[in-house]
Amino acid sequence: MFKLIVLGILSGAFFSTTFVLNELMSVQGGHWLYSATLRYFFMILFLAIILLFQGGIKRLTDIVKLFKQNYLFWTISGTIGFGFFYALICFAADFSPGWVIAASWQFTIVATLFVLLFFGKSFPKKIWFFSSLIFIGVCLVNLSHIDNFELSTLIYGGIPVLLASFCYPLGNQLIWESQNGSSTKVPHIKSSLLKNSFNKVMLLCLGSIPFWLILLLIIQPSAPSSSQVLNSSLVALFSGVFATTIFLYARGIAKDSNEIAAVDATQASEVIFAMLGGFLLFGTISLSSFSIIGLVLIMLGLFLFIKYQNKT
Numbered sequence: 001m002f003k004l005i006v007l008g009i010l011s012g013a014f015f016s017t018t019f020v021l022n023e024l025m026s027v028q029g030g031h032w033l034y035s036a037t038l039r040y041f042f043m044i045l046f047l048a049i050i051l052l053f054q055g056g057i058k059r060l061t062d063i064v065k066l067f068k069q070n071y072l073f074w075t076i077s078g079t080i081g082f083g084f085f086y087a088l089i090c091f092a093a094d095f096s097p098g099w100v101i102a103a104s105w106q107f108t109i110v111a112t113l114f115v116l117l118f119f120g121k122s123f124p125k126k127i128w129f130f131s132s133l134i135f136i137g138v139c140l141v142n143l144s145h146i147d148n149f150e151l152s153t154l155i156y157g158g159i160p161v162l163l164a165s166f167c168y169p170l171g172n173q174l175i176w177e178s179q180n181g182s183s184t185k186v187p188h189i190k191s192s193l194l195k196n197s198f199n200k201v202m203l204l205c206l207g208s209i210p211f212w213l214i215l216l217l218i219i220q221p222s223a224p225s226s227s228q229v230l231n232s233s234l235v236a237l238f239s240g241v242f243a244t245t246i247f248l249y250a251r252g253i254a255k256d257s258n259e260i261a262a263v264d265a266t267q268a269s270e271v272i273f274a275m276l277g278g279f280l281l282f283g284t285i286s287l288s289s290f291s292i293i294g295l296v297l298i299m300l301g302l303f304l305f306i307k308y309q310n311k312t
Contacts, residue, residue, distance in 0.1 A: 004259060007250040008266025014243030016273030019098035019105075021231045022090055024281060030228035031221035032090040037212045038229060040082065040205050042236030047202045050241070054198065063199055066191055067206050073178065073187055078207020081171015087215065088164035095157030102274035103141040104158055105267070106298050108165035109305070110135050112264040115169045119177060119185065121257040126308055133301035134268070140294030169264060172251060175200055176260070179252070197249040201241070261305075268302040271295065 025035050051059045067074050092101055110131040113123055174186055181188030193199045224232075247263070254260045 001259065001262065004250050004254060004263050005266055007246055008263045009269045011243045011247040011250065012267050012269035013273050014238045014246070015267065016102060016239075016270045016277055017243075018089065018235055018239040019093070019102040019270065019274040020277035020281060021235050022093035022101075023098035023278065025228050025231050026093045028225070028227060030224055030231075032094055033087070033215055033219055033221050034224040034228055035093070035232055035235075036086050036090040037216060038224065038232035039086065039236045039240055040208055040212060042233045043240040044202070044205050046237055046241050047198060047205065050198055051202065054196075059199075062193060063202055063206075066189075066193055067203055070187065070189055071207075073174075073189070074203050074207035075210060076207070077171050077174040077178075078204040078209075079211045080167050081174070082204050082208040083211035085164045085167040085171065087211075088160040088167070092157050092160040092164075096161075097278065099271065099275040099278050100141060100157070101161055102270045103295065103298060104138050104161040105165060105270065106134055106302075107138050107162050108169055108267060109261075109265045109302070111162075111166040112169040112173075112261055115166065115173050116257050116261065119173060123257070123261070127261065127305070130301045130305040130308065133297050133304070137294040137297030137299075137301065140290050140297065143290060171204065172248065173260075175204070175248070176251060195252075197245040197252065198241075200248055200252075201244050265302055265305045268298055271298060 022032075022035055026032065048060060051063070055062075089101065089105075092104075096104075113127065113131055116123075175194075177186040178189045179194045181190075247267075250263045251260055254263055
């Protein structure tokens, strides 16, 4: 369990670059859709280089073959776990600071429980109590950020993140179920390639391509600036490649639903890392009494969650 927690927090540090750099790109006027699509363009590029070093051209051709054999599954899981998830996160960055989005994102800990319930898992009542603390904390952080309460800010800045918090664990759980063959709702994909986290991330990236192309055709945003291209490449490397690979590796070695839930819970560390990153880039962080109470509840819920998991 200690190893899983350390890996989860490490991935959280890399994941936090998403919230900080997305806020920076939004402030600079970059369109949210390019912040999203460019990330996955660069992820595919970086992953292709890594996989070439790992297994040569044969590794890439094997991954393409595996994708073609189960293209519908990878398209669905990639669209949900990468497409819906990140489009919503980038859209919300135009309306809320990075640390607020990072705090709201912690609802994924609660969303994970509902996703696991959907796949037939069960949890003790204490887990729901800990998750409720986190959810209340998320609500307080969002309310503290809204000056003179604007419904549009809550709708466009908060709700998209809450929806994204369901999409990410659902996409990841689809992979876990397919790899372990423990659900009749998901096809069992028997392949040694799925033992490598880089391979899984590449398959999900390929599966998300149709979604990004459709969005680009519908919205047709103006061309991105050079700074947005650079920042998107950094997000792709740190959050897309490093964080996602570490996170999926930790989830992959988890033995049961309790350990999976514990790994997902470590993502609360992103709030602290995002706040530090925001302070370094923008110099100030506005914390009200509501936001402080909210952050305390989020961290308390995480602490109790992990403490309980260590006892079981």
